[in-house]
Amino acid sequence: MTDTILPFVKAGDGAPYLAGSRCGACGEVFVGTRATCAKCTARDQMAPVHLAQTGKLYDFTVVYRSFPGVKVPFIDAIVDLDDGAHLKGTLMGVDPDPATIQFGMPVTVEFREAVPAGADRPYLTFVFVPAEGAKS
């Protein structure tokens, strides 16, 4: 089985998903699993959830210089998922031109396999792509 690039990326038996947790006390949604709420400090209130796969582009930068072996330029995006979680990822499917990328554009999460820089085999990872109808 393919390993996943980060612990919260789950292969899900052919239906990949992003693992998250929701606090039963304050409702905050986190990326990844956890036992205690960093926001309201409640203990034993965390329920595992599958994170939303739709959201909006909150912030971005275009990375032109990265670590050796990493293909540039690419868009490093911060997305507010529709369930309230916040996620960093690479935005694909749009021109990496800061002048044309729109804050607030709707995006969806897609899963794919890719070989990380310096690795010799593919890992399961995710990217953001423009939501249907938002494509430029």
Next chain:
Amino acid sequence: MSDVYIVGIDMIRFGRYPEKTVPGLAAEAALLALDDAGLTIRDMQALFCGNLGQASGMVGQRMLAEIGQTGIPVTNVANACATGATAFRDAWMTIKAGVYDTVLAVGVEQMGKGLLGGGGGVSPEGLVGSYTMPAMFAHIGMEHSKRYGTTFAQFAQVSVKNHHHSTLNPKSMYRVETPLKEVMGAEMIAWPLTKLMCSVNVDGSAAAVLMSEKKVRERGLMDRAVRIRASEMSSNPFEDRQMAMPDFSGATRVAAANAYEQAGIGPEEVNLVELHDCFATAELVHYENLGLCAFGDAGKLIDDGTTALGGRVPVNVSGGLLSKGHPLGATGIANIYEVSTHLRGKAGERQVEGARIGLTHVVGGGPGMGTACAIHVLEKV
């Protein structure tokens, strides 16, 4: 409770010293600070030594092996970019608590060139966004642009200003003017940060001798003393996006509010500031976090020269991390050295005239790590 004073403080010129060792660099700054105070290592009752790169390497003890092993307690400190300021604050606390009267604080770092960030294991860099420091601080600038319309040129102007300041500072790594066109035309690292808008990875060290009021009077050192009006630290309070996008503002605001309260002053009483300009975007954001202007007005401050030497509240007259350099563990004490030098009226060509109160700020951290912030308010005696 009586005040704590700085009676000796100095730094080496920041630069690249691959032939030297970390304890060796630390020893140079320690001896400079002791000389500045007119004291010796025999007068020190404790040592707090800040360093990141060799955090498990007992740098403080190895430094004493070079300048004198008197058996004093040594605490080695690591706290991201707040490392040096944390060592300084720990020294301050022991005197404030009445445990010691005379304590040495040292910050030191030896760094390679190149991008900071990332970690061990298979890297998600590029596949799942970026984990470089420039990308993190690019996000912070883009968020400011989105909210307030701050422009690439305004961010770039921070580098023009700080590089200009550094031409007046003999202890700065770089001492060259960088006109706006050159800053904006330099290699783009992560939009809107060009290479000249990123701080310089250098080697460096800085040290301070802190002393209780009683001891300063007893030793007759008030003529060189600088009063510590406030020493505050904070970590990042919960912010919604902090795991996706490290937050350096929340911690800065917490520490700033507490520091102003401890000092019993408002930001309008501050005559100069050395703040954490690890990237040009950060300087503008921290104008607002430190209360130097209202939220949204940072762009105006850089445009009208308020924060340039000669302005109402000069910021980073040392050249800042952008030009003087940013040896992580040394930066916090180097900032305190700069402000102390102005309060003593000994800053030469770059002297902020009539400076009575100065503020220093450092904040560090990384993706998924959280942040550490330290703020000191210093006063001319």
